[in-house]
Amino acid sequence: MKKKDITILLVDDEPDILEIVKYNLTTEGYTVETAENGLEAIDKAKQIKPQLIIMDVMMPKMDGMEACENIRNIPELSETVITFLTARGEDYSQMAGFEAGADDYITKPIKPKVLVSKVKALLRRFKKEAENDKIKLGNLTINREEYKIMLGKKELILPRKEFELLALLASKPGKVFKREEILDNIWGNDVIVGGRTIDVHIRKLREKIGDDRFKTVKGVGYKFVV
Amino acid sequence: MKKKDITILLVDDEPDILEIVKYNLTTEGYTVETAENGLEAIDKAKQIKPQLIIMDVMMPKMDGMEACENIRNIPELSETVITFLTARGEDYSQMAGFEAGADDYITKPIKPKVLVSKVKALLRRFKKEAENDKIKLGNLTINREEYKIMLGKKELILPRKEFELLALLASKPGKVFKREEILDNIWGNDVIVGGRTIDVHIRKLREKIGDDRFKTVKGVGYKFVV
DNA sequence: CAATTGGTTATAAATTTTTTATGAATTATA
DNA sequence: TATAATTCATAAAAAATTTATAACCAATTG
The missing domain is CATH 3.40.50.2300 (Response regulator)
Structure with a gap:
């Protein structure tokens, strides 16, 4: 909901x-x-x-x-x-x-x-x-209740921030999430983090989930593609 | 705004x-x-x-x-x-x-x-x-949410400035946008750029979207035609 | 204290954006 | 009409911006 x-x-x-x-x-x-x-x-x-x-x-x-x-x-x-x-x-x-x-x-x-x-x-x-709703996208399943990711048959446990970031991007595949939007959603708008923090988390997700799933839209933000 | x-x-x-x-x-x-x-x-x-x-x-x-x-x-x-x-x-x-x-x-x-x-x-x-709105013009769709252009079945990712320029011109097909107007809208009033900047961006759009969609009105500006 | 997480920094790399130089097209003018 | 003056087109170079990545640090957890 x-x-x-x-x-x-x-x-x-x-x-x-x-x-x-x-x-x-x-x-x-x-x-x-x-x-x-x-x-x-x-x-x-x-x-x-x-x-x-x-x-x-x-x-x-x-x-x-x-x-x-x-x-x-x-x-x-x-x-x-x-x-x-x-x-x-x-x-x-x-x-x-x-x-x-x-x-x-x-x-x-x-x-x-x-x-x-x-x-x-x-x-x-x-x-x-x-x-509790599981998000299913191709071979990727995001299970919030158990806080884990299924990638094909493989089970992945992601740290909280990475999990939330993935869940956010995957909640609207294709949509470009602006950096600001990501910060607001995952960090909250009072928390100030450096300009590279999002990139680093994206990189970690790319390492774990796959490079090609996360598209960079330069000057705008990131999007998750299926 | x-x-x-x-x-x-x-x-x-x-x-x-x-x-x-x-x-x-x-x-x-x-x-x-x-x-x-x-x-x-x-x-x-x-x-x-x-x-x-x-x-x-x-x-x-x-x-x-x-x-x-x-x-x-x-x-x-x-x-x-x-x-x-x-x-x-x-x-x-x-x-x-x-x-x-x-x-x-x-x-x-x-x-x-x-x-x-x-x-x-x-x-x-x-x-x-x-x-949040899509602009549709013939076989061209401008999708702001996903920051992408559909040209027929082909998907195009444009850099930000090009995207904004296209979106601006396409927001009123047929209307001639004066150079000054384009600058105000996309660069902001106080950003100073050289006189050829717009042309270069137009050329890039012409390469990607089609030469005939962008009409030059000499001494005035450019317009997008369907 | 070791491992994990979340975050920073510095540097490299990639891409975008702007400028520059030159030629072509158009318009104005003699 | 020829010539000059504008204005635009284009390719290529340069500059600026933005992101990628590795390495590192601090805080937390167990």
């Missing part, structure tokens, strides 16, 4: 919060839907079957708690993770919230990074499904 | 910070404007419509927070990304800033490389616009 296919339902009565949280999650690549109160949330949840619901506790019409209980009773949403937005210190709501079936809390005021990493953590189990 | 067309508004009351950050971003190729307080920032933002505003939180006359709120209320700047400069550990500012409509934070002390990569990340969504 790609990030884009992960839908998050965001419920809050303050448009400002909706906007900024939605922005941050959308930027991360998730699909985000919004609702402004509990009733609307239940409706939307039924429709879009989100993987995650982020919901304010206090809302007009129907508060988060009540909505949560309702949603928990909908069988097709049993897999959905529900997390509450709550003002820091509102301990009582947490207790009550857990009884209502919430999985986690995010405290206000919201910090973008905390929010995003929390969401990622909560969605990990959904991503795992995707990660 | 080329980097040069991306304008960043930098707001800080310390001239040292302005200078060093401006230097780093200018070196990267961005156009950088500066302001020294919130009031000036709002003025300038209206004028130059920057894609990104990097603003100190604490400033005289009007602090970053207030300026941020103001800017967020200007419709034509709704797409502008705002990020704060904040001393590490100033958590309180993050909370408040988030509510004021900030998108991200950069913590002081500023590390140039981190700054630059962060800026790149923030601007990514603007750049993404023009990136």
Whole structure:
């Protein structure tokens, strides 16, 4: 499952919060839907079957708690993770919230990074499904679960960075991944590495997987070809 | 959109910070404007419509927070990304800033490389616009994602400049692109190249794609014909 | 501490890009 | 029309950029 296919339902009565949280999650690549109160949330949840619901506790019409209980009773949403937005210190709501079936809390005021990493953590189990997917390309199989590569009959164990790089390039054979793109995906955009780091990893992959599978597009990046 | 067309508004009351950050971003190729307080920032933002505003939180006359709120209320700047400069550990500012409509934070002390990569990340969504599309013209297909050309059944890999030139001309078949226009688009306004550079690239394209596809309009420029 | 991994650096190699020089084509002009 | 002046085409050389690779170092792991 790609990030884009992960839908998050965001419920809050303050448009400002909706906007900024939605922005941050959308930027991360998730699909985000919004609702402004509990009733609307239940409706939307039924429709879009989100993987995650982020919901304010206090809302007009129907508060988060009540909505949560309702949603928990909908069988097709049993897999959905529900997390509450709550003002820091509102301990009582947490207790009550857990009884209502919430999985986690995010405290206000919201910090973008905390929010995003929390969401990622909560969605990990959904991503795992995707990660378990084996990528098969000709005689090459990338098995994420066991972190190994099958090259024909031969089994290869790659170090993490090499594995990730291969997995990235192989996730879209033919596509040229720009250096910047590779760095963002595998190193993260805060990590600074020298200009030759990618080359070195590519070389190692070429040694192990085969020289001809990795094409250099000079001035642009690299691509994996089948 | 080329980097040069991306304008960043930098707001800080310390001239040292302005200078060093401006230097780093200018070196990267961005156009950088500066302001020294919130009031000036709002003025300038209206004028130059920057894609990104990097603003100190604490400033005289009007602090970053207030300026941020103001800017967020200007419709034509709704797409502008705002990020704060904040001393590490100033958590309180993050909370408040988030509510004021900030998108991200950069913590002081500023590390140039981190700054630059962060800026790149923030601007990514603007750049993404023009990136992913195939141009099809008769038996010629320009595939930007894979950085390759299909000429009938034949696959061609062009060097970057040639690829960009072809993509530019082919983006409007029939239109005559003036030399100046080509230079602006592919080399950028401030890169100075000799008078024969374009010709040479055209010749290479003619060799690879076909002599008759590129028409010379003497005294004006070149056009691509189908 | 030995082995592995992730990363850097220096240098070589490859390729791309630009310039240069010369001739051809076109346009302007006497 | 002949001549001069522009402008472009082309091949080849030169310069600049970008990548490949080996060797090395630091951090981590067991």
